[in-house]
Amino acid sequence: MLFGKHFRKYYLKYALFFLVGVFVLIAVDWLQLEIPQIIGRIIDTLYQDQVDEQMILDGIRRIATLAVMIAFGRFLWRYTIFGASRRIEYQLQNVMFRHGTKLSQSFYANEKVGGLMSYFINDLQAIRMAFGPGLLMLVDGFFLGGFAIYRMANLNGKLTIIAAIPMLLLTVVMVFIRKSMSAKFKLRQKSFEELSDYTQENFSGITVIKAFVREAKEYLLFKQRNDNLYNKQMGFVKYMVFVNIMISLALNVVILTIIVYGSLLVIYRESTGLTPGQLTEYISYFFTLIWPTMALSRFIQIQSQAKASAERIESFLDHEVEIKDSDDVEHVENLKGNIEVRNLTFQYPDGDQPVLKDVSFQIEAGQMVGILGRTGSGKSSLVDLFLRIYNLDKNQIFIDGHDIMKLPIHTVRETIGYVPQDNFLFSESITSNIGFAYQEISGEKIEEAARLSDVYDNIMEFKEKFQTVLGERGVTVSGGQKQRISIARALAKNPEVLVLDDSVSAVDTKTEDAIISNLHRVRKGRTTIFIAHRISTVKKMDKIILLDDGRVAAVGSHKELLKTCKLYQDMVKRQQLENLVQGGSSNEGL
Numbered sequence: 407m408l409f410g411k412h413f414r415k416y417y418l419k420y421a422l423f424f425l426v427g428v429f430v431l432i433a434v435d436w437l438q439l440e441i442p443q444i445i446g447r448i449i450d451t452l453y454q455d456q457v458d459e460q461m462i463l464d465g466i467r468r469i470a471t472l473a474v475m476i477a478f479g480r481f482l483w484r485y486t487i488f489g490a491s492r493r494i495e496y497q498l499q500n501v502m503f504r505h506g507t508k509l510s511q512s513f514y515a516n517e518k519v520g521g522l523m524s525y526f527i528n529d530l531q532a533i534r535m536a537f538g539p540g541l542l543m544l545v546d547g548f549f550l551g552g553f554a555i556y557r558m559a560n561l562n563g564k565l566t567i568i569a570a571i572p573m574l575l576l577t578v579v580m581v582f583i584r585k586s587m588s589a590k591f592k593l594r595q596k597s598f599e600e601l602s603d604y605t606q607e608n609f610s611g612i613t614v615i616k617a618f619v620r621e622a623k624e625y626l627l628f629k630q631r632n633d634n635l636y637n638k639q640m641g642f643v644k645y646m647v648f649v650n651i652m653i654s655l656a657l658n659v660v661i662l663t664i665i666v667y668g669s670l671l672v673i674y675r676e677s678t679g680l681t682p683g684q685l686t687e688y689i690s691y692f693f694t695l696i697w698p699t700m701a702l703s704r705f706i707q708i709q710s711q712a713k714a715s716a717e718r719i720e721s722f723l724d725h726e727v728e729i730k731d732s733d734d735v736e737h738v739e740n741l742k743g744n745i746e747v748r749n750l751t752f753q754y755p756d757g758d759q760p761v762l763k764d765v766s767f768q769i770e771a772g773q774m775v776g777i778l779g780r781t782g783s784g785k786s787s788l789v790d791l792f793l794r795i796y797n798l799d800k801n802q803i804f805i806d807g808h809d810i811m812k813l814p815i816h817t818v819r820e821t822i823g824y825v826p827q828d829n830f831l832f833s834e835s836i837t838s839n840i841g842f843a844y845q846e847i848s849g850e851k852i853e854e855a856a857r858l859s860d861v862y863d864n865i866m867e868f869k870e871k872f873q874t875v876l877g878e879r880g881v882t883v884s885g886g887q888k889q890r891i892s893i894a895r896a897l898a899k900n901p902e903v904l905v906l907d908d909s910v911s912a913v914d915t916k917t918e919d920a921i922i923s924n925l926h927r928v929r930k931g932r933t934t935i936f937i938a939h940r941i942s943t944v945k946k947m948d949k950i951i952l953l954d955d956g957r958v959a960a961v962g963s964h965k966e967l968l969k970t971c972k973l974y975q976d977m978v979k980r981q982q983l984e985n986l987v988q989g990g991s992s993n994e995g996l
């Protein structure tokens with residue numbers, strides 16, 4: 407039973423399922439205890455001088471009817487209780503995924519994917535177990551156990567008291583060890599999370615591991631983590647084995663007591679009144695009682711595991727959504743793409759100094775602008791802020807004169823098309839990747855976007871053409887092809903503002919030229935921002951913003967900067983040298 411704020415609502419939501427399930431379960435518990443009574447009576451009839459055949463036939467008929475009712479009942483409670491637990495698991499999964507999509511980059515910078523996966527797999531499973539089998543075991547433990555004890559006491563009170571003492575002791579012990587069981591389970595989950603993180607990261611970076619011949623070392627590090635999980639696992643299992651042995655021991659003691667003491671009672675039945683049929687009935691009840699006892703102990707295990715998992719899931723779901731619309735949000739339609747950055751200073755939430763310092767510039771709607779700068783100068787950070795990936799102080803970035811902090815995040819991101827630096831593509835078809843911004847998009851539009859980003863011919867060479875599946879489940883594309891598919895994805899969105907973060911670095915200068923001149927043509931009248939290291943990428947832009955160590959070093963056209971900016975001149979010279987070293991003409995692309 408889980409009553410945390412993210413879980414209790416499901417009891418209400420599935421109240422009908424739970425009520426029907428529990429009611430049927432209790433009915434089945436009662437009905438199944440009718441059978442030993444009938445069998446006991448049949449046995450006693452057999453001991454009589456005159457065997458009552460009619461009574462035996464009636465008994466058999468009743469047992470058959472009960473068996474059918476019990477089978478139907480078992481189906482019904484399984485459907486309702488287990489069905490509800492599966493539905494709850496499904497819904498929590500959706501809620502968690504949705505919440506995950508709202509969490510900030512800072513959260514993902516600190517959380518590893520493997521760890522997150524274990525919330526969705528192990529922890530959710532533990533929660534489902536609490537809502538389904540856990541509830542079943544609790545009800546069975548109390549009701550089937552209670553009914554059995556009641557019937558046993560009716561048959562012989564004294565024998566029942568003797569049998570109940572070890573069982574009671576056992577229950578008390580179980581309640582006391584519940585806390586340490588939960589702690590052990592938590593440790594096990596943590597180790598599982600670490601191993602899962604490690605495995606995920608290793609296989610993602612397998613190329614680097616091979617290139618650095620780190621296989622043996624990584625294996626040893628993996629083994630360390632695996633040993634740790636094994637030890638935690640064994641710690642937990644040993645504990646469980648100990649608990650289960652204690653339970654069986656207690657049960658065996660009780661069974662022995664019942665048989666010895668019960669047989670004596672039957673031998674002296676003249677005075678005690680216990681018939682052989684009743685002793686059989688009694689032993690049947692006791693064997694039935696084994697399950698509720700086990701069920702209660704299993705319930706305590708399930709409950710401890712679920713509590714540990716619930717805490718982990720709660721901490722995930724309670725993680726604040728930091729990036730959200732402000733209270734004074736202004737709903738604005740049809741942004742044109744004027745961007746103004748005014749005295750922007752920005753420090754990452756976990757950073758120790760600003761990465762952008764007093765940055766100011768303006769981009770008019772429809773302009774094609776290059777943001778140039780050495781590595782680490784703050785170009786990508788600036789783009790993150792345009793996309794509202796981070797919060798910033800008010801009145802530092804404006805789109806069409808509106809403070810970005812007051813615009814709905816949805817509107818800002820809908821307005822901007824983004825080609826990320828890592829060009830992440832999904833393991834789906836090229837069509838799905840390029841049409842990612844849309845529920846449905848025509849084939850012509852996809853092809854057009856592929857042509858503009860100069861990747862159409864490459865795609866047509868693939869066997870499945872636009873239906874080629876990329877990545878893990880399909881074809882591995884080159885870095886340049888990946889970049890161009892990623893550009894096509896942003897172009898297909900046809901946004902008011904297009905931001906390309908170092909997006910042509912992996913293609914040759916000829917392809918770069920082709921893409922840029924296509925963009926000049928199709929992006930006429932729409933804002934396009936190119937982030938680049940290479941002068942060749944930005945030199946034809948209307949305006950170049952040169953960043954240096956988080957500050958604006960200069961703003962102007964290629965010609966203006968060549969005349970006025972020392973840093974720019976140095977960059978041009980360096981690129982000319984690089985061209986010469988690579989065997990081209992010094993002015994190639996310049």
Ligand SMILES: Nc1ncnc2c1ncn2[C@@H]1O[C@H](COP(=O)(O)OP(=O)(O)OP(=O)(O)O)[C@@H](O)[C@H]1O
Nearest residue numbers: 754756757761779780781782783784785786787788
């Ligand atoms: N999530 C982050 N948290 C803290 N600091 C960060 C984070 N991301 C980037 N930085 C720091 O911000 C500075 C600017 O990084 P940024 O990625 O914006 O540079 P860049 O100009 O785009 O570099 P490159 O051309 O290499 O991509 C760097 O010093 C970097 O270490």
